[in-house]
Amino acid sequence: MIRADGIHKWFGELHVLRGIGMEVTKGEVSCIIGPSGSGKSTFLRCLNLLVFPDQGDIYLEGVRITSPEVRPEWVRQQIGMVFQSFNLFTHLTALRNVTLGLTKVRRMDSEAAGKKARWELERVGLGDKVDAYPAQLSGGQQQRVAIARALAMDPKVMLFDEPTSALDPEFIHEVLDVMTKLADEGMTMVVVTHEMGFAKKVADDVTFLDQGQIVERGPPSEIFEGPKQERTKAFVSRILG
């Protein structure tokens, strides 16, 4: 479904990504873990070209999207993204946050967009909050609106960038529940997360990233219970406590 090939990225002198290759097949849930500064977020942003890789290629359903002929907007409307800090549009209601992409990118008329947006909000359990502004919602509710906003575009792949890291503990489960449901429905997902419970339960494979390189990749049981690399061992034992 989506494949990255030898991705390099420099921020000035800093070599953030040092040749990352990865493939996620249709319906697969792939988790990325790693210490902060390891390049997880940058890599995720490369996948929908929010950060353009300096070297290497990315393929979406076989199309080389890093080619200069491909419009990044065309790529991004097929890939949903959910951010650590929600990034809901603060001046718009929950409903209008969801309809914005539908009317402006997919050119739906506002009635159809409204209907679809309501349905998507219903799906994440926020059917009663359509007219609320982001500042009136809890963190968990905001993140669910953000998920609905991404889902409304009918994405082929969903990217999650530490979706629960900014949440109060009491709200984490409601977001993870939505994500688990999504995974069960067969959505292709790439998730940067530190929620080991979620990764163990839902992920098809886990990638451990350190210093811009893939250290180890495998099914969750293998990464969490019997990692082969020393660095993975050290990291996993630290986060599992």
Next chain:
Amino acid sequence: MKGGPIRDEGEGVIGKPRREIQKATRRPLLGPFRYPSRRQIVRRTASAAAAVVAFLFVFWLGEAGLYNLSFAEEIVPALERGFSGTMWLVGFVIPVGFGTGLMMASARTSDSRIARAIGGTYVEFFRSMPPFTLIAFSSLLATKLLRTVFYIDNPVGLAVAAATFALALHSGSYQTEILRAGILSVPAGQVEAAYALGLTRSRTLFNVILPQAFRISLPALGNEFSSVIKDTSLLSAISAVELAFIGGVLVNNALSRDFNLPFIIWSEISVLYFVLTYAVVWIVRYAENRSKVPGLEAAQL
């Protein structure tokens, strides 16, 4: 209740549209008697004192023989001409200044180096020129050009138009910086989220950045609008027919009749400027209230 923001008051309020919330929480005109708060007492005492001082001043003016109602009426037609002239100038300067400000603020925050350079040069040039110099210079330049190129002998109207345009650009340079500050206050995450949905740059600018930047810029914009309204009086220097120019003419004629008359003239003109400024500020304040986002209120002490 203070004039403060509408707070979310439990489940019932969140789901309703904004207009209804405002209606529901508005203070009734007549209600049960409440003891005034300390802040209200201070405010009321201050306004009562101000009213007394104003009354004494007006009374003293009357004692000094300043009330000449027939003269006040006599100059009304002239003032009407002046007022409509000022309205035309304001109606040109504010929209043109705002449009330029919007364009240049976008240019200054764009990632094209050329656009940034153009915006920067524009701001630094027009912000550094005294508006009076701009007006004098541009009207002279327009006259010179029109004379030598189009052989128009005395293009007064066109010279005024050029000077008005220069004044609009001057105001635009301030508005550029006001709007740029607003744009810079929008977090980068908003742009990222818009891009991630597949919105183009211009869609992101118009649908995500500017509405939020505009909301934050409004108080400062109101300031600039009210300031430029009064700057149009500088155009009287090149004989633009507007309030200050009419005032000068009237004063010149009246001085030989009675030294008290200019007081009447300038009083009436001040009132007219006040009315115009207040109207514009009122519109800005209305826009401010409209763009308030429930739940997203500023700090309150």
